[in-house]
Amino acid sequence: MPNMSPKKNEMPTQAPDVRNKNFKEVALGYMPETAIDEAKRCLNCKHKPCVAGCPVKIHIPAFIEKMAQGDFEGAYEIIAQSSSLPAVCGRVCPQETQCEQKCVRGIKGEPVAIGRLERFAADYHNANCKTAPQKPESNGHKVAVIGSGPSGLTCAGDLAKAGYEVTVFEALHLAGGVLVYGIPEFRLPKAIVQKEIDTLKELGVTVETNVVIGKSTSIDELMESGFEAVFIGSGAGLPRFMGIPGENLKGVYSANEFLTRVNLMKAYKDEPSTPIMHASKVAVVGGGNVAMDAARCAKRLGAKDVYIVYRRSMEELPARAEEVEHAQEEGIIFKLLTNPTEILPDENRFVGGMKCVEMELGEPDASGRRRPVVKEGSEFVLDVDCVIMSIGTSPNPLIKSTTEGLAVHKWGGIIADEETGKTSREGVYAGGDAVTGAATVILAMGAGKDAAKAIDEYIQSKNKE
Amino acid sequence: MFKIVKKKELNPTVTLMEIEAPLVAKKAEPGQFIILRADAAGERIPLTIADFDRDKGTVTIIYQIVGATTKHLNSLNVGDSLTDFVGPLGQATHTEGLKKVAVVGGGVGCAIAYPVTKKLHNLGCEVHAIVGFRSKDLLILEDEFRAASNKLVIMSDDGSVGEKGLVTDALKKLIDSGEQYDEVIAIGPLVMMKFVAKLTKEYGIKTVVSMNPIMIDGTGMCGGCRLSVGGEMKFACVDGPDFDGHLVDFDEAMERASMYKDFEKHAYDAECNLFQKEVK
Ligand SMILES: Cc1cc2nc3c(=O)[nH]c(=O)nc-3n(C[C@H](O)[C@H](O)[C@H](O)COP(=O)(O)OP(=O)(O)OC[C@H]3O[C@@H](n4cnc5c(N)ncnc54)[C@H](O)[C@@H]3O)c2cc1C
Ligand SMILES: Cc1cc2nc3c(=O)[nH]c(=O)nc-3n(C[C@H](O)[C@H](O)[C@H](O)COP(=O)(O)OP(=O)(O)OC[C@H]3O[C@@H](n4cnc5c(N)ncnc54)[C@H](O)[C@@H]3O)c2cc1C
Ligand code: SF4
Ligand code: SF4
Ligand code: FES
Numbered sequence: 001m002p003n004m005s006p007k008k009n010e011m012p013t014q015a016p017d018v019r020n021k022n023f024k025e026v027a028l029g030y031m032p033e034t035a036i037d038e039a040k041r042c043l044n045c046k047h048k049p050c051v052a053g054c055p056v057k058i059h060i061p062a063f064i065e066k067m068a069q070g071d072f073e074g075a076y077e078i079i080a081q082s083s084s085l086p087a088v089c090g091r092v093c094p095q096e097t098q099c100e101q102k103c104v105r106g107i108k109g110e111p112v113a114i115g116r117l118e119r120f121a122a123d124y125h126n127a128n129c130k131t132a133p134q135k136p137e138s139n140g141h142k143v144a145v146i147g148s149g150p151s152g153l154t155c156a157g158d159l160a161k162a163g164y165e166v167t168v169f170e171a172l173h174l175a176g177g178v179l180v181y182g183i184p185e186f187r188l189p190k191a192i193v194q195k196e197i198d199t200l201k202e203l204g205v206t207v208e209t210n211v212v213i214g215k216s217t218s219i220d221e222l223m224e225s226g227f228e229a230v231f232i233g234s235g236a237g238l239p240r241f242m243g244i245p246g247e248n249l250k251g252v253y254s255a256n257e258f259l260t261r262v263n264l265m266k267a268y269k270d271e272p273s274t275p276i277m278h279a280s281k282v283a284v285v286g287g288g289n290v291a292m293d294a295a296r297c298a299k300r301l302g303a304k305d306v307y308i309v310y311r312r313s314m315e316e317l318p319a320r321a322e323e324v325e326h327a328q329e330e331g332i333i334f335k336l337l338t339n340p341t342e343i344l345p346d347e348n349r350f351v352g353g354m355k356c357v358e359m360e361l362g363e364p365d366a367s368g369r370r371r372p373v374v375k376e377g378s379e380f381v382l383d384v385d386c387v388i389m390s391i392g393t394s395p396n397p398l399i400k401s402t403t404e405g406l407a408v409h410k411w412g413g414i415i416a417d418e419e420t421g422k423t424s425r426e427g428v429y430a431g432g433d434a435v436t437g438a439a440t441v442i443l444a445m446g447a448g449k450d451a452a453k454a455i456d457e458y459i460q461s462k463n464k465e
Numbered sequence: 466m467f468k469i470v471k472k473k474e475l476n477p478t479v480t481l482m483e484i485e486a487p488l489v490a491k492k493a494e495p496g497q498f499i500i501l502r503a504d505a506a507g508e509r510i511p512l513t514i515a516d517f518d519r520d521k522g523t524v525t526i527i528y529q530i531v532g533a534t535t536k537h538l539n540s541l542n543v544g545d546s547l548t549d550f551v552g553p554l555g556q557a558t559h560t561e562g563l564k565k566v567a568v569v570g571g572g573v574g575c576a577i578a579y580p581v582t583k584k585l586h587n588l589g590c591e592v593h594a595i596v597g598f599r600s601k602d603l604l605i606l607e608d609e610f611r612a613a614s615n616k617l618v619i620m621s622d623d624g625s626v627g628e629k630g631l632v633t634d635a636l637k638k639l640i641d642s643g644e645q646y647d648e649v650i651a652i653g654p655l656v657m658m659k660f661v662a663k664l665t666k667e668y669g670i671k672t673v674v675s676m677n678p679i680m681i682d683g684t685g686m687c688g689g690c691r692l693s694v695g696g697e698m699k700f701a702c703v704d705g706p707d708f709d710g711h712l713v714d715f716d717e718a719m720e721r722a723s724m725y726k727d728f729e730k731h732a733y734d735a736e737c738n739l740f741q742k743e744v745k
Contacts, residue, residue: 171684173502173509173549181686210551212684216488239688241698248698248717250724254688260681265508274508274681275725349720396685398703 003040006109011116013326020299020330023185027091032070035120039067042112045104050114053102056446058082060099060114067117076125079118084154084449087126087192088179089442090119092289094320098442126195135204139163141459144227146213146399149177150441151432152233153196154448155455160203162456167227168200169211174264177235178433179441181264182256184293186300187323190263214398219406219428228462229427229455232414233448236433237396241389242285246343251277251351255286255294255390262297279386281305283354285340286390287312288438292323294388295332306332307382311339311359311372335382337361337372343387353381393438403428413437421451429455466546467501470523475605478530479573480539481515487522489514489552495580496558496675496707499524500683502549503541508534511680511702513577514553524552527576527605554683555706558650558673560584565591567639567646568614569632569661571653572598577675578652579606583613591615593639593646597632597653601625633660646670651710655719662710672710676701678721693717 012028013019019026030038042064050060059078066075079086093099095115103111143159145152148170156166174180176193201207213219219230239254241247258276265274282298284291287310299306308327310317313336317324328334337359346352358378361370395412407415407424414423414430421429431447433439471483489499498513516525528535541547558581566585570578575596585592594614598604599622611617618635619627628635636649649672651661658674665672678690678701685703692699695712699705 171551172682173551210549211488212551212554215552215554215684216492235686238685238700238703241688241691243698248691248693248721250720257681257687257689260687265681266506277724396703398685 002043003037005041008041008110008113008116009034009038011113016326016329016331019186020296021302023300025189026186026326029123030116030120032072032124035067035072035117036070038113039064039117041105042068043104049102049104050099050112053099054082055098055440055442056082056449058099058118063121064112064114064117067121072121072124073129075117075121079121083118083442083445084157085150085196085441085445086118087122088150088188088196089445090115090117090122091188091192092183092320092440093442094440096321126192133199133202135202136161136163138165138204141165141463142167142227143229143231143455143459144169144222145231145233146219147171147177147233147235147432147434148175148197148207149233149235149432149444150179151434151444151448151451152177152231153200154445155231155233155429155431155452156205156448157200157203158449158452159455160200160205162452164456164459165204165206167206167208169213169217170207170209171212172264173209175207175209177233181260182290182293184259184263184297186296187293212398214402219399219403219425223427228459229429231421231448231451231455232399232423232428232430232434233432233444234396234399234434236393236438237412238394239389240392240394242340242391244340244342246345246351247389249343249345249351250349251279251386252343253277253294253386253388255284255290255388256393258294258388259290259297262301276301277386278302279384281384282386282388283307283309283335283340283382283384284388284390285309286392287317287319288390288392289319289323290438291388291390292319292327292332294390296323296327296330298386298388299330299332303386305384307335307384308332309335309338309340309354309356309382311337312369313337313361316369339372339374340387341379344381346385351385351387354384354387355379355381393433395434395437399434411437419450420454421447422454427458466548467550468546469541469543471525472541472543475527476603478603479527479576479605480530481525481527481576482538483523483525484547484550485522486524486550486552489524489550490517490519490522493517493519493524493553494557495560495584497553497555498683498706499526499550499552500554500680501526501538501547501551503534503538504548507537507548509549509681509683510534511554511677511683513675514580515576516580516583524550527573529573551683555702556704558584558675558707560588560590563588563590563647565593565644565646567593567595567636567644567649569636569649569651569653569657570594570596570610571632571657572603573605574653574657574675575606575610578650579609579613581650582610586613586615593644594618595620595632595635595639597621597635597657598626599623631660632657633664636661637664640668640670648673649710650675655715655722658710658713659715659719662713662715666711673707674710674713675706676708676713676718677706678718679724692721
C-alpha cells in the first residue's frame with residue numbers, strides 16, 4: 001500500500017542560525033526509516049514520467065522500489081548503472097525542474113523526493129561497501145582527459161571500466177573541478193568528491209594535477225605521445241563583469257575568485273594562508289546557484305547583511321529552489337528587480353556602496369522571460385562594503401588557441417556533436433560546460449558518459465581497420 | 466613533488482632556487498611565470514621563470530621575501546620538495562624583430578627582466594640594461610646582466626653602487642644622448658613602471674611592462690588578476706603578464722595590489738612567531 005501523504009518527508013537540516021556560522025553540511029540526510037517511508041510514496045508508474053526528466057535516465061521507480069523494501073545496496077546498484085556520481089547529483093541536481101517536476105505525485109501535492117532518496121542510497125553505499133573496485137584488465141589503448149570536473153571524471157571512469165588506460169590532466173592542484181573549487185563544503189562535502197576520485201584511481205586512472213593543457217603541453221603533443229583520443233572537459237571559463245564603473249575597486253570579487261579562496265584554498269579556516277575579506281555588508285549580483293553559494297559563504301564568514309541583487313523577479317531566479325529557500329532561512333536578503341549601475345568608492349578606495357536602479361518586467365524577450373526595464377527615477381544607493389559579481393562566464397581561450405582545427409562557436413564554446421561529443425578534430429571529443437556554457441553537474445556527467453561510449457567505438461573501429 | 470636542487474642567497478632578502486620541473490622547463494620562455502604551493506596548506510603564489518635548463522629539466526626562480534609564503538619558501542633547502550609547481554603560464558615576451566632595446570629593471574624585478582635580456586642578447590639584439598636598487602647590498606645579478614647586455618647602467622637610491630638616482634634618470638639620459646630604441650621593456654615595482662611609461666610616452670617609444678597583480682589560479686578562471694588596459698578589462702594570467710605600458714592604468718593596479726595588506730601583515734607576523742617558536 002503506497003504512502004499517500006501529500007508531502008515529502010522533510011529533510012533534517014542544521015538550524016538556520018546555527019548553520020549560517022559554520023561550513024558543515026546543511027542537509028543532514030534521511031534516516032533509514034524515513035527513506036523507506038518516502039520510497040513508499042512512489043506509485044511505480046508504468047509509463048515512468050520521472051525517468052524522462054532525468055538527463056541520464058536513471059531507472060527511478062526501480063531503484064525506489066528497492067529502497068521501499070529496505071534494499072539500499074540494491075537501489076544503489078540500479079542507480080549506478082546510469083549515474084557515476086549519485087552522491088553528488090542527489091545533493092546538487094535541480095530536481096524541481098528535472099525528475100521531480102515530472103513525478104505524478106507532484107500533481108496533487110509534492111513529488112516523491114527522488115533526489116533525497118538517491119543521495120541516501122549513495123551515502124549508504126559509500127558508508128557500507130567495503131569492497132574496492134577491481135582494476136579491469138588493460139586493453140592497451142590510451143586516452144587523455146582534460147579537466148577533472150564531473151564531465152572529465154565520468155568520461156575517465158567509464159573508459160577505465162572498459163579497459164582503457166586513462167590519464168586525467170588537471171590545471172589546479174586538486175582534482176574535482178567546480179565540485180571542489182566552486183560548490184561549498186556545506187552543500188557538497190569535499191570528502192564525497194575525494195571518494196569519487198579515489199575510486200577512479202583504484203580503477204587505474206592516473207590523475208596528473210598541475211598540468212595546464214595549452215601551456216604545459218598541447219592536445220597535438222598528447223596525440224603524438226600515444227594518446228589515441230582526447231576528451232576536453234575544461235569547464236565554463238572566465239568570469240564576466242558588468243562593465244559598470246567601480247568594478248575594479250578593492251572589495252569587488254568575481255564569484256569564482258571569492259569561492260575559490262573559500263573552497264579550494266580553505267580561506268575560511270584559520271591555518272591556511274590564503275586571505276579573504278571578511279566584509280560586513282555584502283552585495284552578490286546575480287541569481288544563479290553560484291550567487292547563492294557566494295552569498296551563503298559571505299554570511300558564514302561573518303557578514304551582517306548579505307544581499308542577492310537580481311534584476312528579474314523570484315520567478316525567474318535560476319538557482320535551485322532548495323538553495324533559495326535555504327538562503328532565505330539563513331537571513332540572506334533578496335533585492336529583486338534591482339540592477340546595479342555603479343560601485344562607489346570609500347575614502348580608501350574600497351567599496352563604499354553600490355548605486356542601483358529598480359526594474360519592472362516588460363514584454364518577453366528572446367529567451368521567453370519578461371525583459372526587465374528601468375523604473376524612472378528609482379535610483380538608490382545600497383550600503384555595502386563588498387560586491388561579488390556572479391553574472392556568468394565566457395569560455396577560456398587556452399585550449400582553442402593552441403589546438404589547430406578545433407571549431408568553436410562565435411561565443412567561444414567548443415562545437416561538439418550533441419550525442420557523441422565529437423568535435424571538428426578527429427579523435428578529440430568535448431563535453432560539459434566547455435561545450436554548453438555554464439550548465440549543471442548532471443548534464444556535464446551525461447556528456448562525459450556519451451563521449452566515453454563514442455571514444456570506445458572510435459578506437460575499436462579504428463583498430464579493426 | 467618538485468625537488469629543490471639549488472638554493473643561493475642573492476642578497477639578504479632575495480633568494481634563487483632551482484627546481485626540478487621537467488614539464489615546465491620543456492616549454493618555458495622568457496616572460497612566462499609559474500605558480501607554486503610550498504606545502505599542502507600553502508597559498509598559491511606566482512613567480513617569474515628567471516631561467517630554465519631544458520636538458521636538466523630544471524627551472525630557476527628568484528624571489529623576494531615579502532610575506533608569509535615567500536618566508537616559508539625560504540625556510541626550505543636543497544633536497545626538500547615543493548608540493549605544487551605549475552607552468553609555464555602567461556604569454557612569452559615578444560622579441561621578434563627587435564634590433565635595439567632598453568631593458569629597465571627595478572629591485573627584484575631585475576630577476577624578471579634578466580631572462581628576456583639574455584634572450585634578446587642571444588638573438589643579436591643590441592641591449593642596454595638599466596638596473597636600479599635601493600642600495601649596494603641589494604644589488605643582484607650584476608655579472609649576469611653584464612654578460613647579457615651591450616651596456617649596463619647601475620643606479621641606486623643612495624649612490625652606494627653605480628650612479629645615485631632613479632632608473633628613469635638613466636633612461637632619460639641615454640635617450641637624450643641620442644640612443645634610439647625600438648622598444649623599452651620595464652619590469653619592477655608598479656611606481657617605477659608607471660614613471661618609465663610616463664617618460665617614454667613623452668618620447669613616443671613603445672614600452673612593454675610586466676604586470677604582477679594578485680593571482681590565484683593563473684589559468685583564467687577566477688578573474689582576480691584583472692587590470693584596466695586602454696579602458697578594457699584584461700586578465701594578466703592569460704592576456705599578460707606583458708602589456709603596453711602606455712595603456713595600463715597603474716594607479717588602479719597599485720590600489721588593487723594593496724587589498725590584502727593588513728591580512729598579509731598578520732600572516733607574516735604569524736609565520737615569524739612560528740619560526741621563533743621553532744628556534745626555541
Ligand atoms: C558555485 C557553483 C555552484 C554550482 N551549483 C550547481 C548545482 O547546485 N547544481 C548543478 O547541477 N550545477 C551547479 N553548478 C554548475 C556545475 O558545477 C557545472 O555545470 C559543472 O561542474 C560542469 O562540469 P565540467 O566537467 O564541464 O567542468 P568543471 O567542473 O568546471 O571542471 C573543469 C576542470 O577543468 C580544469 N581545466 C580547465 N582548463 C584546463 C586546461 N587547459 N588544462 C587542464 N585542466 C583544465 C579546471 O581547472 C577544472 O577543474 C555550479 C557551479 C558553480 C561555479
Ligand atoms: C606574474 C607574476 C610574476 C611575479 N614574479 C615574481 C618574481 O619573479 N620574484 C618575486 O620576488 N616576486 C614575484 N612576483 C610577486 C610575488 O608573487 C609576491 O611577492 C608573492 O605572492 C608574495 O607572497 P607572500 O605570501 O610571501 O607575501 P604576501 O604576504 O602575500 O604579500 C606581501 C606583499 O606583497 C604584495 N603581493 C602579494 N601578492 C602579490 C602578487 N601576486 N604580486 C605582487 N605583489 C604581491 C602584497 O601587496 C604585500 O604588500 C610575481 C607576481 C606575479 C603576478
Ligand atoms: S540524477 Fe538528478 S535528475 Fe536524475 S534522478 Fe537523480 S536527482 Fe533526478
Ligand atoms: S513519477 Fe513519481 S510516483 Fe511515478 S514512478 Fe516516478 S517517482 Fe514514482
Ligand atoms: S589569476 Fe585567476 S584569472 Fe588570472
